[in-house]
Amino acid sequence: MSKKKSKSFAPQNNGGGGAVGDINVTPLIDIVLVLLIIYMVVTPVMTSQMDINLPEKTETVPEDNVPKEQLLVATCEDGSYAFNRKPMALSDLQDLLRKKIIKKRAAGEKAVIFVDSHPEATYPQVVKLMDTVRDSGKQANTSVKIGLASLKKQDDFIACTPPEPKAPVATEEASQEG
Numbered sequence: 001m002s003k004k005k006s007k008s009f010a011p012q013n014n015g016g017g018g019a020v021g022d023i024n025v026t027p028l029i030d031i032v033l034v035l036l037i038i039y040m041v042v043t044p045v046m047t048s049q050m051d052i053n054l055p056e057k058t059e060t061v062p063e064d065n066v067p068k069e070q071l072l073v074a075t076c077e078d079g080s081y082a083f084n085r086k087p088m089a090l091s092d093l094q095d096l097l098r099k100k101i102i103k104k105r106a107a108g109e110k111a112v113i114f115v116d117s118h119p120e121a122t123y124p125q126v127v128k129l130m131d132t133v134r135d136s137g138k139q140a141n142t143s144v145k146i147g148l149a150s151l152k153k154q155d156d157f158i159a160c161t162p163p164e165p166k167a168p169v170a171t172e173e174a175s176q177e178g
Contacts, residue, residue: 074159075117097136116149
């Protein structure tokens with residue numbers, strides 16, 4: 001009769017090898033796959049978040065208390081920029097903002113610059129404009145508050161259209177001459 005070898009962990013008397021151990025990798029593969037799935041689900045959520053500080057409370061200023069000269073800069077649809085509805089190059093805009101900020105600071109007012117953008121403007125264009133506003137404040141040696149204009153539909157966006165010319169006001173002298 002033939003003798004069958006049996007595998008056991010006990011040393012064999014016939015001088016054969018010692019303990020035989022097989023590693024079961026199935027639980028390890030299960031854990032690695034679960035971790036991979038968790039990583040794949042969490043990664044897109046983490047990359048699409050952006051840290052910003054939103055105001056807790058917004059103020060509505062009555063029209064009587066609105067400052068006479070507001071500073072509004074805008075990114076237009078074609079990639080150009082505007083200051084108070086007047087088209088302007090970005091370098092000229094920075095110089096003008098710096099002068100306006102210094103003037104407001106000398107008058108004891110806070111420099112608040114509102115940033116608006118066309119709904120079709122690209123994100124890098126808007127960021128470039130905000131960086132320009134911040135840099136103009138640094139050049140004026142003061143901090144600048146940036147106010148973001150509310151999102152608008154394409155038809156409601158007028159920050160890049162030139163203001164309509166005002167009709168001349170008739171004075172008493174002009175009416176007496178005619």
